[in-house]
Amino acid sequence: xxxxxxxxxxxxxxTEEMRRDExxxxxxxxxxxxxxxxxxxxGMLDEFGAKRVIDTPISELGFAGIAVGSAMNGNRPIVEFMxxxxxxxxxDQIINNAAKIRQMSGxxxxxxxxxRGPTASAGQLAATHSQAFESWYxxxxxxxxxxxxxxxxxxxxxxxxxxxxxPVIFMESEQMYxxxxxxxxxxxxxxxxxxxxxxxxxxxxxxxxxxxxxxxxAAAETLAKEGIECEIIDLRTVRPMDHxxxxxxxxxxxxxxxxxxxxxxxxxxxxxxxxxxxxxxxxLDAPIIKLNTADTPAPxxxxxxxxxxxxxxxxxxxxxxxxxxx
Amino acid sequence: MKKIxxxxxxxxxxxxxxxxxxxxxxxxxxxxxxxRGFLHLYNGQEAVLAGSLHAMDLTKDKMITAxxxxxxxxxxxxDPKRVMAELYGKGTGTSQGLGGxxxxxxxxxxxxxxxxxxxxxxxxxxxxxxxxxYKGNDAVTxxxxxxxxxxxxxxxxxxxxxxxxxxxxxxxxENNGYAMGTSxxxxxxxxxxxxxxxxxxxxxxxxxxxxxxxVAKEMDExxxxxxxxxxxxxxxxxxxxxxxxxxxxxxxxxxxxxxAKMQEQDPISYVLHNIYENxxxxxxxxxxxxxxxxxxxxxCEKFAEDSPYxxxxxxxxxxxxxxxxxxxxxxx
Numbered sequence: 001x002x003x004x005x006x007x008x009x010x011x012x013x014x015t016e017e018m019r020r021d022e023x024x025x026x027x028x029x030x031x032x033x034x035x036x037x038x039x040x041x042x043g044m045l046d047e048f049g050a051k052r053v054i055d056t057p058i059s060e061l062g063f064a065g066i067a068v069g070s071a072m073n074g075n076r077p078i079v080e081f082m083x084x085x086x087x088x089x090x091x092d093q094i095i096n097n098a099a100k101i102r103q104m105s106g107x108x109x110x111x112x113x114x115x116r117g118p119t120a121s122a123g124q125l126a127a128t129h130s131q132a133f134e135s136w137y138x139x140x141x142x143x144x145x146x147x148x149x150x151x152x153x154x155x156x157x158x159x160x161x162x163x164x165x166x167p168v169i170f171m172e173s174e175q176m177y178x179x180x181x182x183x184x185x186x187x188x189x190x191x192x193x194x195x196x197x198x199x200x201x202x203x204x205x206x207x208x209x210x211x212x213x214x215x216x217x218a219a220a221e222t223l224a225k226e227g228i229e230c231e232i233i234d235l236r237t238v239r240p241m242d243h244x245x246x247x248x249x250x251x252x253x254x255x256x257x258x259x260x261x262x263x264x265x266x267x268x269x270x271x272x273x274x275x276x277x278x279x280x281x282x283x284l285d286a287p288i289i290k291l292n293t294a295d296t297p298a299p300x301x302x303x304x305x306x307x308x309x310x311x312x313x314x315x316x317x318x319x320x321x322x323x324x325x326x
Numbered sequence: 327m328k329k330i331x332x333x334x335x336x337x338x339x340x341x342x343x344x345x346x347x348x349x350x351x352x353x354x355x356x357x358x359x360x361x362r363g364f365l366h367l368y369n370g371q372e373a374v375l376a377g378s379l380h381a382m383d384l385t386k387d388k389m390i391t392a393x394x395x396x397x398x399x400x401x402x403x404x405d406p407k408r409v410m411a412e413l414y415g416k417g418t419g420t421s422q423g424l425g426g427x428x429x430x431x432x433x434x435x436x437x438x439x440x441x442x443x444x445x446x447x448x449x450x451x452x453x454x455x456x457x458x459x460y461k462g463n464d465a466v467t468x469x470x471x472x473x474x475x476x477x478x479x480x481x482x483x484x485x486x487x488x489x490x491x492x493x494x495x496x497x498x499x500e501n502n503g504y505a506m507g508t509s510x511x512x513x514x515x516x517x518x519x520x521x522x523x524x525x526x527x528x529x530x531x532x533x534x535x536x537x538x539x540x541v542a543k544e545m546d547e548x549x550x551x552x553x554x555x556x557x558x559x560x561x562x563x564x565x566x567x568x569x570x571x572x573x574x575x576x577x578x579x580x581x582x583x584x585x586a587k588m589q590e591q592d593p594i595s596y597v598l599h600n601i602y603e604n605x606x607x608x609x610x611x612x613x614x615x616x617x618x619x620x621x622x623x624x625x626c627e628k629f630a631e632d633s634p635y636x637x638x639x640x641x642x643x644x645x646x647x648x649x650x651x652x653x654x655x656x657x658x
Binding site for chain 2: 029030033034037055057058059060061062085086088089123124125126127128129264265289291292293294295296297299300301302303304307308310314317318321
């Protein structure tokens with residue numbers, strides 16, 4: 001094992017895959033000469049040249065669509081959005097073209113493409129720069145949605161995403177790029193659609209994904225001191241969702257808390273809640289609790305942002321509530 | 327347009343210096359984490375705003391821009407203390423602490439933001455003009471954008487519609503040379519951004535953005551055309567930003583020599599030089615302005631520091647007009 005940053009894991013995944021397959025290129029704003037807005041493509045221009053590591057102007061609709069078109073004609077593009085907030089400018093090409101072209105053409109064309117970049121809040125960036133669209137993209141048939149929470153997962157999942165023959169939305173975080181973690185030496189892949197139990201426990205299941213899962217880890221530490229053992233499931237892939245892992249855990253703990261950094265209306269947690277109540281109703285000893293951001297655009301002020309985001313104290317409270325230990 | 331006089335230059339000097347020092351103060355307090363998030367500063371581009379404001383009718387004309395947007399509302403008449411407080415995330419801020427650096431607004435002073443998505447404000451600016459034309463208001467909207475925004479589809483769709491409907495709007499690119507780390511030359515097959523107007527038969531031209539009187543003259547012509555109902559103009563105003571794109575920009579894409587060379591044409595020094603050349607003020611009088619500006623910036627900082635944070639309900643109360651909107655709970 002070696003210890004690297006999240007951004008280095010992303011960079012290694014892209015670099016290794018580009019060495020393996022000539023048809024892969026990386027395209028996006030500041031990905032080449034600037035080495036990535038968050039340095040996730042550092043050194044890649046030097047290694048692969050301007051043909052394969054391509055700076056674009058600020059034209060999300062244009063380059064997203066060009067990448068989709070090239071994928072229909074033999075390329076395997078990796079498109080970086082500086083943040084997924086900006087993907088909205090190009091979302092028509094993702095939803096109407098990338099996600100649909102295979103079915104619409106009766107299976108003639110496929111679209112092996114990865115759209116990647118940071119998602120969700122990253123400090124006081126306010127309403128337009130703090131949004132989590134995992135559930136938006138996961139709502140759309142034809143797409144797969146991956147949201148890793150540590151460097152090792154990021155690398156293994158991104159390599160699988162790049163090799164996947166369907167369009168994959170791969171979501172990172174500005175606040176995770178500097179996170180360090182152990183990563184296996186040599187090549188490895190992590191399959192899409194498989195969740196991982198990040199912490200085993202018998203009392204309550206906490207399902208989460210992406211950077212907010214760190215609040216669950218912290219809460220689990222606090223609760224362990226009180227003798228409460230949390231089982232934490234990292235979804236890793238939001239679509240397709242690994243329902244089996246969630247159900248197995250809930251059948252063991254009989255209690256479920258879902259932590260998701262997203263607006264509360266119709267989000268990933270809502271989908272999990274539906275699946276669990278329909279397939280494990282008799283196993284539940286308490287109503288499911290989901291913790292989300294406030295039902296408002298993200299505020300700038302530090303005091304409001306703190307209120308807006310779910311945190312470890314909220315997780316502790318929720319766990320105690322499903323255990324009737326309030 | 328109002329005549330450009332000695333008083334104009336003295337006002338320009340004071341305003342531009344204040345904007346510069348206001349931004350310098352923000353950079354300073356950002357390092358102390360009083361201001362957070364992204365911070366994009368206007369240093370170097372002051373003549374664009376000074377010249378534009380001179381040509382505008384500040385009793386009715388409107389302005390909208392992107393995220394490099396602190397001096398503009400101040401120039402339009404907003405109390406700078408409230409802009410500073412917004413950046414501190416305080417309840418006394420222009421958006422009650424909800425918007426932060428990239429989202430300054432003032433309905434009262436017809437400053438329509440403060441927009442964070444590149445190019446997103448361009449159709450909005452044309453829309454403000456659409457409403458003025460619709461209602462028969464004799465007002466013009468100045469729609470500013472950076473050079474990076476000219477590569478967004480929103481510009482091209484809006485240009486077509488604004489010409490088709492002869493909207494009273496002036497589209498102004500503040501071409502400061504770089505869209506974050508990407509030079510203009512690396513974003514297109516051409517570098518003369520103003521020529522984009524030609525495809526729409528929109529009156530268009532390049533403008534020296536380091537001299538406020540030049541900007542004022544060109545802007546006046548464009549505003550007059552719009553006010554007469556003859557439709558939009560596209561101005562490529564050539565300027566330069568001294569600081570990075572934002573506070574986290576290491577600026578490897580340009581040399582220190584390039585920045586130093588551009589600073590030789592500093593718009594504030596240029597205005598001051600004109601004042602001295604014409605003997606419109608003594609060194610002592612200029613020193614008095616400098617001290618006044620320093621004092622004003624300190625007052626802004628103190629006001630922001632002393633202001634309370636917003637109440638938590640503000641986050642909800644500002645989302646909908648409907649007063650009893652049933653928000654979903656998000657935590658216990």
